[in-house]
Amino acid sequence: MYVLDEPTTGLHFADVDRLTQVLHHLVDLGNSVIVIEHNLDVVRNADYVIDMGYEGGAKGGQIIAQGTPEEVAETHKETKSYTGYYLEKQL
Template sequence: ALNTLSGGERQRVKLAISMAKKGAVYVLDEPTTGLHLADVDNLLALLDRLVDAGNSVIVIEHHQAVMAHADWIIDLGPGAGHDGGRVVFEGTPSDLVTARSTLTGEHLADYVGRPRH
């Protein structure tokens, strides 16, 4: 019975039921925090399965592996805090790497091994 589960266990059951549905929107804030690199790969595979099942996944993330794996990036900047808050790039990760028009683009290009021109 559900009343025998802890609050956290009930939340996980609700999340699992929700993840089985089609057409949901998931918003994740820094889901890689504290994860081992192998677990980041597992997370990316899970996110791919969610998208393949007809769901939308929005991830707020600084992890370069997640950014490189994304379908679309919206980069806010040009800096952090009071120096940010404007859309400075919108497009595919490869377009961001090619443009190198933002600090994120520079770091992502270095991550994927794209040399500077």
């Protein structure tokens, strides 16, 4: 199992693409990969998204949306998911 916290921080866009390929390769090899990430290029390539919100700090920590990126995008109006709102624009 790999757990990565914001692995795209400071990366060039081309490197984000390469990172996404590496993450898929790790999964293809049978590994579990958990990524804490705000970069929507990475989020939209996830198999499953768990959106924690609504805000940070004391207002956060609740699961407000979960599912495939498409499911999170489709339900953003009901869940008030910021991630879903922005995913909808990219998918």
